[in-house]
Amino acid sequence: MKFQLLPSTFDENGKASQRQHLSCFIIDDFVAIDAGSLGMAANSIQKKQIRDVILTHAHIDHIAGLPLFIDDLFATIKKPLNIHASEKVIEILEKNIFNWEIYPKFSELENDNGIVVKYCPFEIGVEFEVEHLKVKAIGVNHKVPAVGFVISDGNSKLAITGDTAEMDEFWRVVNNENNLNALLIECAFPDNLMELAEISHHLTPQKLKKELKKFKQQGCPVYVKNLKPMYHKEIIKELESLKINNLQILEVNKVYKF
Numbered sequence: 725m726k727f728q729l730l731p732s733t734f735d736e737n738g739k740a741s742q743r744q745h746l747s748c749f750i751i752d753d754f755v756a757i758d759a760g761s762l763g764m765a766a767n768s769i770q771k772k773q774i775r776d777v778i779l780t781h782a783h784i785d786h787i788a789g790l791p792l793f794i795d796d797l798f799a800t801i802k803k804p805l806n807i808h809a810s811e812k813v814i815e816i817l818e819k820n821i822f823n824w825e826i827y828p829k830f831s832e833l834e835n836d837n838g839i840v841v842k843y844c845p846f847e848i849g850v851e852f853e854v855e856h857l858k859v860k861a862i863g864v865n866h867k868v869p870a871v872g873f874v875i876s877d878g879n880s881k882l883a884i885t886g887d888t889a890e891m892d893e894f895w896r897v898v899n900n901e902n903n904l905n906a907l908l909i910e911c912a913f914p915d916n917l918m919e920l921a922e923i924s925h926h927l928t929p930q931k932l933k934k935e936l937k938k939f940k941q942q943g944c945p946v947y948v949k950n951l952k953p954m955y956h957k958e959i960i961k962e963l964e965s966l967k968i969n970n971l972q973i974l975e976v977n978k979v980y981k982f
């Protein structure tokens with residue numbers, strides 16, 4: 725399984741920066757998990773191929789690129805873009821983003837080929853198929869309705885948290901999965917912003933260490949993502965000092981093969 729975190733910003737030389745403001749992960753150039761930078765940073769092959777977006781939650785850093793992605797494709801799209809999300813997240817998007825005020829309600833519009841957007845609600849704990857992938861949503865602990873996923877392509881399997889604080893259900897489900905190839909987990913704030921992390925339902929390095937004690941898949945590589953760009957270096961330093969086995973920072977724009 726090919727896996728890539730799309731860049732959010734570019735440095736002064738036009739190179740993808742490691743600072744992650746937005747969340748958008750691409751699997752096999754076909755499926756997007758979250759759409760933070762989808763409309764801005766997807767390459768031409770990805771833009772041509774991606775017709776499925778799976779959302780963890782509706783915070784702006786996870787959906788900012790979705791309206792732009794749909795807008796770019798609107799006139800030419802032949803097959804509608806499937807937006808896979810919980811009923812609650814779909815409701816939030818329709819009420820607050822695709823409401824004719826912030827952006828057009830694409831779900832009510834058609835181009836010459838038919839509808840351009842199709843909502844595909846999923847239920848927590850019930851496996852669903854997206855292209856060649858089997859996906860299961862698991863509730864996590866964030867300020868708003870949010871999920872993580874277990875995703876399999878038949879050969880490899882990964883678990884990804886989305887934004888979250890401490891979890892129990894996620895670990896229960898993930899520990900029951902066989903042969904996980906990768907765990908991707910957030911760590912938004914450094915430890916000195918513990919209070920902010922608590923209020924906004926995110927993890928810090930110390931909290932992450934505690935969470936990983938609940939993870940029973942020995943030897944599975946752990947990739948940390950969603951480091952707030954303002955504290956990027958600080959969080960990495962703190963994580964390094966904790967010397968957690970198999971842990972690394974997920975590199976922006978790198979194509980991983982899980």
Ligand SMILES: [Zn+2]
Pocket residue numbers: 781783866887
């Ligand atoms: Zn969030």
